[in-house]
Amino acid sequence: MHAVTDRCTKVARNFNMERLRNNYLFPEISARELEHIKKYPNAEVIRLGIGDTTEPIPDIITSAMSDCARSLSTPDGYRGYGAEQGDKELIYSIFSVQALRKAIAQTFYGDLAVRDTEVFVSDGSQCDISRLQLLLGSNVTIALQDPSFPAYIDSSVIIGQAGDFQYKTGKYRNIEYMKCGPKNNFFPDLSNTSRTDIIFFCSPNNPTGHAASREQLEQLVEFARENGSIIVYDSAYAAYITDKSPQSIYEIPGAREVAIEVSSFSKSAGFTGVRLGWTVVPKELLFSSGFPVVNDFNRIICTCFNGASIIAQAGGLACLSPEGYKAMLSVVDYYKENAQILLDTFASLGLKAYGGVNAPYVWVHFPGSRSWDVFSEILEKTHIITVPGSGFGPGGEEFIRVTTFGRRETILEASARLKSLFP
């Protein structure tokens, strides 16, 4: 408890912040790691927890960023806010390099007719999700996959869309949890899902690693169209898709009228520290009054954001050149090989593991166990950090998430330690 003294201001704490239950998941895991290091100061901890990239960025991409940085010291190369002086679409492009918006539209949506003016370059999808929440406000109802990436639900609570947290169920009131697990092939039973204004949907999914199939996404778009809902589709892991699963929601006919897509260079180009992402808001997406959603998003971007670093944008542009794209995907392949090693490891231990094929996460089932207990046991006995599945929602109980980002030798060492834990 905190003491009320005459040093306190008279400003009441935001009730929405008070409603947030726990610490944000990843700092909580960091805290557990710190405790562990104190207890075992000589242990060599392996971090397969927070999904953080480890492989160097290909030269062709960092050279472009390095050149951009250097050019800022020259009169001709210097750029401030407006990256494209004299651009014909100043209003839209004031905060992003027009060439990058075009390259994103062409590379990722070539046949799907996403226009460059519908692409908003950002500093990452987590940040864009919060900006979308500002746009949507507190009066919309939301649904999300359970389990799912905690930023959706936490940002919903912060903006005021959620009711109280129920300790009994592990859920907030007024939020529709769409359970996704092995029993329903990681896709919600929509016949049993209440209508909400907004549906957050992440595919390939974090944490389960499941990429929704075309049929599943057709169902989802159909559901949104019937209900007049907006899908916020997070495709941050699309570069990892190996099979025929769609890489964008816009591959589904009719999606432009019901879906926003949020995506990122973080996990494809290793830009977790560089910071670059984008959001697509199609012009056909309309509020109930007919007002275009893209107009409000543009307004939010202008008021609450000043654009991604132009150095990062230069890097993004290099990622989308033919050579850069190939180099970028070779790093993705490396992580996918890691995934196969971990999938084989868990299979050899007789554990059911999901994901890994279309995503850099492996989702391991420990039937009957509590996931924080599994997390603790693995940490205690192997010095490996994972993420307890329940950190992603009650639907994640009994699971742990293992990231496949890591140097090969680290992944092999983790594999060996896991094999010795479950002999």
Add this chain to the structure above:
Amino acid sequence: MHAVTDRCTKVARNFNMERLRNNYLFPEISARELEHIKKYPNAEVIRLGIGDTTEPIPDIITSAMSDCARSLSTPDGYRGYGAEQGDKELIYSIFSVQALRKAIAQTFYGDLAVRDTEVFVSDGSQCDISRLQLLLGSNVTIALQDPSFPAYIDSSVIIGQAGDFQYKTGKYRNIEYMKCGPKNNFFPDLSNTSRTDIIFFCSPNNPTGHAASREQLEQLVEFARENGSIIVYDSAYAAYITDKSPQSIYEIPGAREVAIEVSSFSKSAGFTGVRLGWTVVPKELLFSSGFPVVNDFNRIICTCFNGASIIAQAGGLACLSPEGYKAMLSVVDYYKENAQILLDTFASLGLKAYGGVNAPYVWVHFPGSRSWDVFSEILEKTHIITVPGSGFGPGGEEFIRVTTFGRRETILEASARLKSLFP
């Protein structure tokens, strides 16, 4: 008007977004510029509107960024989310380079005992203001200087703190406008100011260019302490202070218990495109319950943000080295010389101009004129873009803001054109 058709979703537009009156100021000015260019395709337009830096960044700073970018291609140099692996303060530092937080604390707050864990590195102050609004929520009351930078009021409307816009007064209901003009030496009459939870205060001020004196800031802190208010102090232009005005609110005794400070490298280091800023939240700042504000801010940062680009952070660190700092301030001096040229120009025209001494803005008075009319007249006759003062609030009527960012030859040309307009 927009047509309601069966293509519309059933999601209602956020009422707060609907309440926002105009386009965001700067895109509106860009639109006027586009019209002008259409009308005069051969005119050489001079942009003294949006305060965008123009001078190359000193080599020592861009080299650091270039090196950082290049190092991301090496196994040892690669960094992802957690810039400081193994750092002892993982929870706080997970999203910013610990060394930069320390350097900011020491360089800008050396004698004022701001701890590095109270410094949050960001991608700029406009972005941090929106994140602060998320933290504060819709139930707080706010005051702000009139005129002031539009992001404060617009973000307040977006988060739901404001009432309806009143066309008669040019003000939103439920917001306390603290008029600042020549008559009160650009400092509000606090005896006549209602108590609010939050007081946004920008010094040196954008747009008026006025830096509050020590006595004025003592009054402000005293007022906040008496009322139990929180000051959100924007010191983005502090590097421009020439006289004895405080560069930080923490120079005022007692400020740590009532003030947050937001600041930026944009206008000091020319980082408008690079994106880097910071916010200080002292541990002594408490909500009415005794709960520390810094805890909620940390939570917001973890949930809604993923840190500034590490390349930009490397640049910030270089700015704070002894040589980098000197180089950075030499660019500030250049813009201050521009300011003097413009001040002299307006003085020679018999116009009253304020600011310019402690800030990169000159605030010019046109008694009896409407500022959009002055804007249009200057644009029409000299092809110079300025900013109409009323864009910053009703208190800005009769004024225009002229930025002093610009190449010297541009400023001299602008001066010549202005002299010919008002002969």
